[in-house]
Amino acid sequence: MVKSSYNRLHSFRYLRLALLSCCLQLPLVAMADAAEPQASPVSTLELKQAADYSKDGADTCLGCHDEDSAFPVLSIFKTKHGSRTDPHSPLAQYQCESCHGPVGEHGKKRLRKGENREAMITFTRGNEIPVAEKNAICSSCHEQLDKRHWAGSSHQTGEVACSDCHKIHVKEDPIRLKQLQVQVCGSCHQAEKLASKRFSTHPLEYGQMGCTDCHSPHGSNADKLLVADTINDTCFGCHAEKRGPFAWEHEPASENCALCHNPHGSNQPAMLTQKVPFLCQNCHSSAGHPSLAQDSSRLSTPYASSSALLLGRSCTNCHSSIHGSNHPSGSRFQR
């Protein structure tokens, strides 16, 4: 009976795989069509290399790019990038052309019929300008950040552009607001974004925490771009009560919190990766109660004396100091 339903499931799996591969092929076919080489004899960067700078700087640009244009830009003047007094700011240097390159023919007032306006250096995702070149423009000012963190980070080597996450022509860059970080980061990290909607999560949805409380998206010395050097050091930033060292250490707790917890969110209490007692039984099979199968008979009265092994807080009904104990008699994490 079990076997036949397993086989049925198996056959569904092949059907699902077949459907999935068909679905995947459709966009790939479409992509192949879209990937036909576009006629672009001179790249924007090459074009801009030899182009003339404007005569009037930002005034040239703002003649068209006011709040009613397709690309409104005036909000930048409410931000650091729009400060003319800070010598580090682009507006205090080559103004708009610090980042977008020399205006060249882009500012031409009249275009012939069918003529396209000359492109500027823009930061739209997926355009013809290589990500590294776009990022280098930002790094020309943010050099320390680039050197210390960004260079070699997984985001840098994974072709993430600064402008994929940051918006600078707005009054407030959304990613700098913690309550919006899950949305911005979640545009690529979809699984992590949706984990934040589960029963047991950190307060990401409400903005008290943001992704950047644990991750340093510009790069870090640690794996997964963590803000601290290890997973445990990151967790101890807020949960220092579990830092110890304890007289009696629970070795997985001092090695890696993520062995038992999923910090992005879980369907189990305390963001556990699995239902207890089964999570504990993954590692404990000593003689006696740790090795007992916690089946449905433990739910009924004849076996009720064992129910505390399965019900309530399960193993932690007794072993409550599971992260480590500093009690001289805490060898079993019961005190």
Next chain:
Amino acid sequence: MNKIICIPKITVLIMSALMLTCLSQARAQGLGFEGDKRAEVKLEDWQCEYCPKPEVWDMSLAVHFGVTDEEVYRFANYTGLDRQSQLFFSGDIKMQTEDGHYWSTHFRNLGLDSLALDSAYGKQGSYRLGVDYLAIPVRKYAHLLTPYSNKGGMLQLPGDWPTSADARDFADLSLYRPLATGTDWKRLGLELSLNEDDDFSFDSRYQRWHKTGTLEYSAAQLLNASYLPLPVDQTIQDLSASMSYNRESWLLSLSAAFSRFDNELDSLRFANPYEPLAAGADSGQLALAPDNNALKLTLHGQYRYARDSFVKLNYVFGKLTQDQAFVPYTDNANLLTALPQTDLEGKVNTSDLTAQLNHRWDRAWAVRIKYRYRERDNKTAPLLLRPVISDLYVADALMTLPYDYSTRSASATLEYRPMAGHLLNLGYKNEEKERNLQAVHNTNEAGFNANYAATFSPEWMLKLSGERLNRDSSTPERLDFLGVEENPLMRRFNVADRQQDSARLQLFYTPSEQVSATVSGQYSHQDYVASELGLKDNKLHNANLDLSWHPNETFDISLFLQQEDIKTRLAGSDDFSGPRWQARNQDKITSYGISLALRKLLDDKLSLFINFDRADAHTYIRLDQAGGSDALPTIASLWSHGELKMLYQYSTHTELSFSYQYQAFDSADFAIDGVTPGSLPNLLTFGTSSNNYNVSYGLVSVGYKF
């Protein structure tokens, strides 16, 4: 455990070869784009006459009045909306002068337990002084019951408590008092940054977390256990400072961070609700989280010899200490013996050395090599202690086990760009871990990974990645000093032989500025190939879809859908032999939602937002054993959230908003449902600790922009 840092020979060879290559490179090239004609620009003519003059003051204030229906405790988790009606405020004040000085203050939820405030004063490009405050209300369970009352650090039972060996005799609810559990987290932060000098920067931060409240805890009395309301009063103070010096190709930085944890309640005594199983075992004492200190010093250096080529070195030294006074072995005066020392004198040194080299030959080819050595060297002297189990009897002497860990990892990745918009990375990594005092001393994990990113056009982007890792572990040793004998066939999953495969796909489709779609999927499988007992395998797959359509500035709609499936298989043995039972656990979670926005209605004054999310989760547990197959009741939870929000621009300065939210959590969990005081013979519980709630919330706000 001071180990000689051992770098694999192959890594040394590659790094040496690349270092030689580095020396032959030109100096670091400049970053950014510089047109050929930049020198011709007459900046003095660029008057920026059309540039908006900065407003010196920019202020806004919003007054909110919210009304909820009855059951709000769990809804207040993180939101602080814990009363049936609340008045609270949010606002911004910004000041900036033409010489670059600024002052900004933002606050939200003033009047709620979830207040967030930050304020900064400084000069653009020169310095910044900041202060921030954050309160997080964590609300767990509203309707618990406990017979315990905290009197002077002792959890006492009512005078007429029916002491018994069986918890089913504790069913008289008049002996219990209501209890709500949760904690309030409050953080105060102070910051100072200096960055006037292009080459030098300094950042420092002090922060203080304070947590107060009551949590659920428990204590064992050998065959029985009782739930205890645990008072919480903890403080974490962190002070950190870092300075960096940046010169063309070089960057050097030095950081220091100190953290102190203080627990106002270092121990808690409690009355034993059960009939003592030994004379004198009328009460017990818990040792709570001990005060501790952590210090870290980090030295970081980098030399960049070409635009995308550099060498980085990072060294971190850390120290953890803990000298909280021990509590006595037991509360039972009949079993009290002297401790060998008054506190643990806990000391742990950590060190972390990373060397990284990135070298780019040309636009198409680059290589990245990273080596890291981490060590947790527990300097705490092992102590021979004679634990008193549950205040009942003295167990055999046991040695404390100060665990050490050391990890050496090395990785090399080759990057290849066959054409513009296409990127292929092929990598190899190896991680070797050593542990002391554990059955498995060494694990060695190695494998290959690949990822491919392609931008076919501005419309289509694809990212694919895959990895295969194999972990081998040393032969487990029998540990005689544990006090508990483990089944020799058990392999703990964090040290067991393992084969791990994972793959990820992301597809981004943006046919126009108005439409975007993202499809992603992830698969991972961890196969514990040599484990007869313990975790056998773990599979995860998820599929995600995000769609958004924004045809014009008056309308947008977005949808998301995710399904995640996590399956684990565990083998156990109840007779200390080979596998006798198997537990299959499946977590299946489906999340979906829709957001709709309609703007510029009613003469461009009204905007309407509709949002609905739902997360539907099920946990299925099946046990297979000789007697047949058996399923535990399905654990289910359904979280729903709907919101309708209207914004009306009453005048240039005034905005009115109204929102209605509905939020509900509905769960079924055999472990907590129906577990009332007196329902189990060996567990004094808090009663049914369900998280279910169902809340409607209305909010009216008036915002004024000065």
